[in-house]
Amino acid sequence: MANGIKHNDCRNFAPVDVAKGICRVKNELIFIDGEPCEKFEMLPKCKNCSNFINVDKDDIGTCKGFKDDYWSFGENIAVTCEAYQIKCQN
Amino acid sequence: MAANRKVKLEEILAEKGMPISFQYGGKAPEEMVDREVKKEPCERVKKLKELYFQTLSSATVEFPYWYTRKYDELEGEIPVVRRAAALKHAFSHLTPTIFPGELLVMGKAHYYRGSFPMPWLSEGYFMAKEDELYQSALSAGRTSADEVSKFGTGGGNVTQSFGNVVSIAGKFGIRKEEVPALVKLAKAWVGRSVDDLGQKYEKMVPEYQLKENIMKSVICMFDSGYTLPQGREVINYYYPLQYGFDKLIEMCEEGKKRVAGKADGDGIIGMDRLYFYEAAKLVLEGIQAWILNYAAEARRLASITEEAKQKKEYEEIAECLEWIAHNQPRTFREALQLAYTIHIAVLNEDAISGMSPGRLGQVLYPWFEQDMEAGRITEEEVIELLECHRMKMTLIDCFASMGVVGGVLSGNTFNNLSLGGLTRDGKPATNRLEMLILEAAMRNQTPQPTLSVLYDEKLPEEFLLKAIECNKTGTGYPAWMNFQGGLQFILDQYQAEGMTVEEARAWAIGGCLETSPCAWMPLTLNGKKYEIPGGAGQPTSVGVHFIANPKVLECVLFNGYDHRTGIQVYPPHNRKLETYEELWETFKEYYEMTVDCLAKCNNIQHDIWRKNNMAIFNSLLKPDCLTKGHHIGNMGYRYNATFNVESCGTINQINSLAAIKKLVYDEKKYTLDELRDALLNNFGFKTAAEVGSFSLAEQEKRPDGDKYDRIYSDCLLAPKYGNDDPYVDSILKEYEDWFCAMCRRYESLYGKPLYACQISVSTHAPQGAATLASADGRLAGTTYADGSMSAYPGTDRSGPYALFNSATVWDHSKSQNSQMNLKIHPSAIKGEEGARKLLDLTRAYMRKGGFHIQYNIVDSKILKDAQKNPQNYRDLMVRVAGFTQYWVEIGKPIQDEVIARTEYEGV
Known part of the structure; x- marks a missing residue:
């Protein structure tokens, strides 16, 4: 994970719970603890x-x-x- | 051991012809029978529900952080204003999240199923078990119930930590990164939380040590003052629905001008009105900001969304929120969104379980009627919105300690929606919208809001049969409440505060089945006048909660000593208990001691709460706070005599008294010492701890346990409640007559008499877990009978009408409620004829004066299969004791108790 940045650091992430959320770009469920993609927008x-x-x-x-x-x-x-x-x- | 020797209780009872999972009125088909009525939610809600099924209960410290920050900044400010400013700060800083596909939006926290701790109430219980705060709370007896409470390990419960998720309070997950902030916030409230301050002053009650003993032995389940200070009441949506937030703020400003510097004849709290109006204005501003933050998020999402339908929906959400943040709603959708927003705002203000929407179909009818007349909405669109509403209500989590959320609530939040009843002038109050609410509840089957029919003979058959159809879906709702019985209770309890017959007709259920006072409010929409009902009373979740009746009896038998904990709970009575009358008198004495000391300590907790942590938003919603200028703590509510005494395990206590009376005193077959020996030795069975389960079915006999076979058999065969047997029913009547009158001898902090409340919620599991074997043959540690009028599983062997006769030997209107669960096999009520039979059965109980009945329409084989294969039953729901819950989210002791209940194969 680059610089400790996680999916829940991204503005495009809708946090469903403490483990996962919805990526609004890909429209799919993803885990918080994962490396953000190129569409990352800082929250x-x-x-x-x-x-x-x-x-x-x-x-x-x-x-x-x-x-x-x-x-x-x-x-x-x-x-x-x-x-x-x-x-x-x- | 002989090869055919029976070891499991289940086998032993079956051999005696008393099987667990007894079937009355026939035999269930061999194959599993599904529920007859099955419906599906709309596509939108299916997706939202699927997301819910994958969602964990998640906690965050966002709200407590912003609350504490402002609270600390305002040290020295007037308490009500300081709290209001902290609430405003917290509401206006909550992060808004809107999930794709939602029509109704907003939530307690930014997670889909989010919640947060309120350390200003109690800070110790959600700490790590190693933490000194937790240890200190444990030694004070305040978390004893936690230790005997079990959560279901499935569904959304986070019962174990994993990865970067830490489990707290036995149910909630929190991100590891937030834990240091959680600990810091908790420590910030040490010495000033309601819990800590309450304890400081409770210790000044002379009987405080008795109270500690009672809590440690789990004779009482929990303190309400710092765990769930509000709830089991009916909310009132009226003021925002009638005036809108801008006008309410204006009314607060006018109120301030009217009362500033004036006592108006009230030298004690007359001056407090100014501070209340200022506080109310601040909280309203905070909630406005909160709504507008969501509106802004909807606008942002609309701006980045390309898909046309979703983009339009975000825009509509924004328009809706931007309007209702200021004004009276114009449409049904806006009114429903506003009602939901108000609901969540109240739940964010305080830790609350059982904030019931009341008669929502009657409250929202004006908007429904005008939208339908104008062609602005169709019934299918209304149903879709109502299905969304069910989803949002089901997402509500209540954050409290494990003993409370697990042991009392089974994770449920008891947002009970009432249907039916009568209008102010005594006409049926049902309407078309209530039919759609039932339809939505059949299509989107969720635990929240659960439904209750306020049954009256005048209600139309079409409505009643629709409710029965809903029962046949197997959801456990609607429950059936006796409208006239509730009316009598309301008149009796609140007449000293001015209750009239007309106003009493507005009553509704708060929480599972708490009869709650309401009022009629005049509403004007587009020039047309209506009258809508809404809550007008304080919480009924408050008072002495829950007393384990069989445990009190156990202490009588053992001279006040609790063998489980080794504590001398009560002063030794040192009586020989030579007669049944002496035993009964001693039981009453111990019980009254219990209520006396708990009521005093509880009054102190709630007094601290009302001084430092009073409800401001909930207060301004209820008549007559805005008129009087007083919040709940200054008795601004119209009805304040709501504190009560809750009991648990009534039927095990009654059955035990019957067994002792018959075997020890009447027939003299055994001495009391022989009985004591059998109880202490668990009738020759292993302890629940040895078996590793508190569940009935799994109890095992010791290899050397045969010594107690005879007495155990006699105890099992002693008269049992639920069979129309005067021997035991007369004991029930004597108990109820005493209990209902006794409660009224104690006084709440508001100077009002307490009253009897007879529900068990889920406490029959943990309180059973803390109780030795009882003379009715119930083994140590196993779950009590649920509710107060349900028979102990398998002991109601004479049919439902015999059960009804037993249950109604006393006057139910002397109590806030009573509770009766029946489990019926789906095949027993199949088809239209079956539906009518079920309605006739319900009517029969209501006509006899029963207050409440509810049904599990389910094949027990499904429940057994669900226990073995929970992964196949994520959406299976059952009725527990006044509420419906997902099977996988309730603890095993309660699951076993539901399985063990008598299954009626014919009605």
């Missing part, structure tokens, strides 16, 4: 946000996107987060 998550910093080994870090800093976790989906700012990709 906003805290781990992709520039406001998410100081991440520890458990993927817990600090969110600086709101008035008060607070902890967050990398896998937190940020589709509805008003403070989400995509991290610059190196």
Whole structure:
């Protein structure tokens, strides 16, 4: 799996449950733990946000996107987060 | 051991002419007989259902994360406003997912069958077993029921961790990556959850140690205050359906202006109204944002979808959501979507089981009628939407501890939809839409919403026969409730709060079979006036839940001592129990001690809940919170006397009392010590733990067990309930008269009398698992009889009418309910003549004053085959005790109990 990216990191993935989901591109059930295809489109998550910093080994870090800093976790989906700012990709 | 010596209980009982799986009224055909009525869902729903069958119960921490974040930010804020702001934050940050083919959308979480923990209620039970929080909860007796509860290992239950999925609370899967956040959230609520705060103050109750003993010995199944603080009630969709969310927000703003700074004669809570209106406005805004996030997702999906039909459907979904986020719905589809959205919003606000839609067909009738008249929709389109509604309701999971979700609920959520009943002025309340609801329930057979017919003599034959046809599909629904019996209970219980006969006629079932107070609400649609029913009372899932009656009797026999745990549960009575009367009096004393201490502790839990975790959205939905400016905790609801005492194992207790009375006191065939010895030694059988199963059929005799053969045989042959035998039925009557009156002597935190509630849900398995052998011949650890009026499996040997006579020796209207299950072979009610027989049977029970009856129309051979080959029966459903559940998702002890029930081959 490249860079630990999984199917549930993709915007085209509809999560059915904790193991699998529907790929909206291929219209089929696929497992979360699989390598995304070339149609991958990044899903906003805290781990992709520039406001998410100081991440520890458990993927817990600090969110600086709101008035008060607070902890967050990398896998937190940020589709509805008003403070989400995509991290610059190196 | 002799070669032909019988070892298995099943063989021993068969030899005595008392087989498990007794057949009455004939013999079932040799071959497996399928259910007579079989229908299929529409193509769309077939696909959605197939997806459901492949879906695991999945938990996420998204909602609790955003909730906790805002809650922490607002430290020092007024509690109701702080909670409302946290709810708003959580709702507005939920990730919207819309699945291809859905017409009705939205869900509890972003998974298809998603849910989430609420650590603000209780944080300990979903931790890893090694965690100190879990260990601490265990030592406090609060998770004792977890240890004797079993989940079905099939279907969507995640009972084992695998790959990157971790099993929590025995049923739900969570992604491994989310576990550190889950632990962090749980720890954030240590010391301030309802559970923790409740325990702190419960310890100030002088009888607290007794309560701990009772919980550890599983005499009581669970605390409601921090597990499922709401539920088994009827929701009220009226306000959003009548006004729309924009207008409701406006009403809150007006309310704030009206009451700000004014007590209006109420020096205690008059000022609280301002905070409630502010809180209600915040939650409404959060739900609006949540709906609009889904609308935006629908727009996004429409923009990236090329297939024309699906693209159009996404656009229609967006239009629907964009409208109902602000306004009164215009069409049947919008009204159904809004009703479902409201339902899910209430379930996301709190941990709830048994939030019933009530008389949904009567609530939505105005939109159905106007759409049909205008030609905007066809009946087939309505049925398709109703099938989709069934699918969405079945996706609901309730996240709670294993003891609660497995041991009490069997994973079910009890969204019970009521049909029939009467109108305010006493006319039949059925309508065409209710016929379509039945049709959709036959085509798309799912556990949710289960259906209940509020039976009244005035209901039209066509409707009743349609309901019987639905029964013949074998789904277990609809259940049949006695409308007039329920009406009497409602009037009796709520007259002190102003209940009238006219209003009482609005009642419906909340949860499995909890008679719940409702109200008539005036609705206007396009200038036409209607009156629709909706819930107007507090939850009935609250109070003292569930007391294991046979276990209390066991403690009487053993001087208050529980041999399973080695705990002296009750103070020793030190009586010789020389007469039956002394035994009975001691039983009542222990029972009353139990209710007394549990009621006090429960009141504290719910008091903490109402102060810190009160319902805000559910409150504003129910009359008269918006008018009064008070939430549930300040008694804004019209009816507040809803707390109750629930019992379990009534029939095993009654049969045991009959056996003791006959064998020890009347005939003096055995001494009480001889009986005690036999019970302690499980009548010569191995313990359930030794056998490795708590199921009836699998119990085995010890090689040296013959010593107890005579007493065991006599106990089995002692009079049994369900055979119209006055010897045992008079014991039942004496018990019921005492129990129903006794409950009313205790008071809820709202200063209202408790009442009797007599259902077992699934607790007859774990509570049976915690009970020694009983004098009726039931072996240690095995499941009790279900419900309260069902006979113990195989002991009702005189036919259904004898069973009905036994069941109705007491006045059912003195209790919130009673529960009767019958298992009937499909061939017994075949064809039109069979349908009429089943209706006659139902009528006969209702006319005798029985409150509730429900049917498993199934060949027991199918159930046995399903146990051996579960992979072939993913869609098989059975009626357990007030609810229908997928066979593969219920635990084996309950499966065995359903198989063992008497099968009626003729009615």
